[in-house]
Amino acid sequence: MDGVNNASLPVAGAASFSPTIRPRRIRRTSAIREMVQETRLTSADLIAPLFVKDGNGAPEPVGSMPGVQRLNIEALVAECCELVALGIHGIALFPVTRPELKNPQGSEALNPDCLVLRAVRAIKAAVPQLVIFTDIALDPYTSHGHDGVLTAAGDDVDNDATVAILARMAVLHAQAGTDFVAPSDMMDGRVAALRAALDDAGHPQVGILAYSAKFASAYYGPFREAVGSAAAAGTKLLDKRTYQLNPANRREAIADALLDEAEGADLLMVKPAGPYLDILRELRDASSLPLAAYQVSGEYAQIHAAAERGWLELRKTRDESLLAIRRAGADLILTYFAKAVATDLNRG
Ligand code: PBG
Numbered sequence: 001m002d003g004v005n006n007a008s009l010p011v012a013g014a015a016s017f018s019p020t021i022r023p024r025r026i027r028r029t030s031a032i033r034e035m036v037q038e039t040r041l042t043s044a045d046l047i048a049p050l051f052v053k054d055g056n057g058a059p060e061p062v063g064s065m066p067g068v069q070r071l072n073i074e075a076l077v078a079e080c081c082e083l084v085a086l087g088i089h090g091i092a093l094f095p096v097t098r099p100e101l102k103n104p105q106g107s108e109a110l111n112p113d114c115l116v117l118r119a120v121r122a123i124k125a126a127v128p129q130l131v132i133f134t135d136i137a138l139d140p141y142t143s144h145g146h147d148g149v150l151t152a153a154g155d156d157v158d159n160d161a162t163v164a165i166l167a168r169m170a171v172l173h174a175q176a177g178t179d180f181v182a183p184s185d186m187m188d189g190r191v192a193a194l195r196a197a198l199d200d201a202g203h204p205q206v207g208i209l210a211y212s213a214k215f216a217s218a219y220y221g222p223f224r225e226a227v228g229s230a231a232a233a234g235t236k237l238l239d240k241r242t243y244q245l246n247p248a249n250r251r252e253a254i255a256d257a258l259l260d261e262a263e264g265a266d267l268l269m270v271k272p273a274g275p276y277l278d279i280l281r282e283l284r285d286a287s288s289l290p291l292a293a294y295q296v297s298g299e300y301a302q303i304h305a306a307a308e309r310g311w312l313e314l315r316k317t318r319d320e321s322l323l324a325i326r327r328a329g330a331d332l333i334l335t336y337f338a339k340a341v342a343t344d345l346n347r348g
Contacts, residue, residue, distance in 0.1 A: 043087030106141030219298030284329025
């Protein structure tokens with residue numbers, strides 16, 4: 001064969017062909033396959049991101065995220081009870097701020113009676129055991145849709161002025177009863193500032209889930225529709241590249257994430273998840289902290305869109321996408337599939 005002498009090698013189909021090592025032995029039955037399975041997905045691994053809106057109107061579907069709805073506080077509390085019954089321990093809360101409350105400073109973020117804080121109080125009163133993660137960033141509140149306040153020139157986000165606001169915001173969230181604040185802003189020094197502010201205000205038990213390796217991603221599009229930051233800014237393609245990571249950069253991502261650990265983060269996060277499994281893997285090896293991954297809105301929308309066309313099988317693709325994120329090194333996954341997965345896991 002092509003000048004190579006294979007005459008002495010056994011040939012498939014021939015009676016003499018009998019490899020000693022047969023990897024397929026451990027794949028032979030479903031019992032054996034389950035015994036050697038290295039990675040599993042359980043309800044306890046999942047954090048459900050939820051969108052809360054003001055008023056008492058009916059749930060509003062998010063067009064680009066089938067099955068996801070903006071819920072009023074009452075419906076949100078009911079949803080939380082259902083999630084707990086399904087074995088989900090955590091939620092990540094995102095407020096849909098009314099457009100008239102948005103301004104360039106995002107000042108609604110510091111209103112002690114703002115929507116997200118009312119939601120936290122209501123959930124804690126009804127299901128105190130549910131672990132609440134609240135986002136710390138100004139994008140639900142700013143009229144320009146950026147995660148912080150702008151510089152005087154208006155051409156960039158002002159890092160230090162933003163961090164000062166975020167620290168006050170974190171204290172308000174702690175007072176309302178959040179379990180973890182989750183800075184998603186990617187400002188420099190925010191984790192240390194949040195830790196100091198929380199401790200000074202008497203909230204040493206409130207943790208920090210740092211969005212540590214958060215990339216400037218096109219996969220956030222549907223989320224920006226859901227919270228209205230795209231509409232506020234007049235574009236879905238908000239340019240956040242002066243603070244979010246360049247998708248091309250692996251070393252920079254790890255270095256930035258390790259800074260969050262050094263500044264006192266309790267949990268680190270990689271976001272998006274599926275397209276960044278290499279970052280998850282590497283961070284898993286570089287840090288001993290628990291790792292979270294955010295399967296973002298665009299990853300969810302993609303799977304749903306293909307399934308709607310009959311091009312992919314929804315449940316299998318969903319489960320494979322999540323298992324891959326666990327295999328790469330994530331302990332926890334924020335995913336809009338959380339409830340559906342937990343429901344299926346409970347049914348068996
Ligand atoms: C912003 C924030 C974003 C998401 C969570 N927090 C979007 C952004 O950076 O514009 C995206 C989540 C998703 O796409 O599901 N602080």
